[in-house]
Amino acid sequence: MRNDVGEATYRLDWQEVRHDWPAWIVLLGSFIAGVLLYPSLPEQVPIHWNIAGQVDGYGSRAAGAFMLPALNLGIYCLMLFLPLVDPNRANYARFLGFYRGFRVLMTLFLAVLYAITLLAVEGLQVDVGLVVTLGLSLLFLYLGNSLGRVRHNYFVGIKTPWTLANEEVWRRTHRLGGRLFVLVAVLPWIAWPFSRTAAFIVLIGGLVLVSAATVVYSAVLYHRIAGR
Known part of the structure; x- marks a missing residue:
């Protein structure tokens, strides 16, 4: 993954996408299913659950069968192609593993969310609250442990006016944000032993607080650095 002058950069080629073979299997399997x-x-398929894990939204047969697989494929493709138009495309080579x-x-x-939909149709009981909370916790844990390695870019990471304007602010904000995401996870x-609903509220509330904290921190840090 090197550009014409020998510097590492992000390229969408076989060497890059071959690492995603587990995602290909999952995507293909979803559409086949x-x-x-x-x-x-x-005719009516459950597609949404409330905070208590009860179905509160239904969609058509087509939506139940293909909406989540199509959304999954779209997000995956966006993640593949967006770095190609990023002005800081070369920086992706510095955190490609993440x-x-x-x-x-x-x-x-x-x-997994799609599988929950199919299982619900079959009348099988699934602890949606546990699955979603566990899934989000694992995502935030992965983010938290890796966020400090993400280098300056316009699509991945904590993007505020101040992190985008200054690489030191970017670096220090992501280091703090990584620790906070681990805490959120x-x-x-x-809270889970006391109330599953409370655990989910803590998770989402923690995400909101972390987002607000990193915005404020990056703004304060930027003005402090600018005032040196």
């Missing part, structure tokens, strides 16, 4: 199960699906892993994890997470399991 949709095609095979479509004739037997009911980026590849995140592509696969996102694909697996959405495939762990806190729901402290």
Whole structure:
């Protein structure tokens, strides 16, 4: 992955996409499952659950069979192609391991949500709250442990006006954000024995607080650095 002057950069070629083979299997399997199960699906398919894990939204047979696989494929393709138009495209080569892993994890997470839909149609009981909370916690844990390696770019990471304007602010904000994401991943399991609903609220509330904290931190840090 090197450009014409010998510097490492992001390229969308076989050497890059071959690492995503688990995602290909999941995506292909999802569409095959949709095609095979479509004739037997009911006219109304559960597609949304509330915070208590109860179905509160239904969609058509086509939506139940293909909406999540199509969304999953679209997000995966976006993650492949967006770096190509990033002005800081070369920086992706510095965190490719993380980026590849995140592509696969996102694909697996959405495939699990799709599996929950199919199982619900079959009348099988699935602890949706546990699955979603666990899945999001694992994603945030992965993000938290790797965020400090993400280099300056316009699509991946904590993008505020101040992190985009200054690479030192970017670096220090991502280092703090990584620690906070790990905390967000762990806190729901402290609340889980008391209430599953509370655990999910802690998870989402923690994400909101981390987002706000990194925005404020990056702004304060930028003005402090600018005032030196």
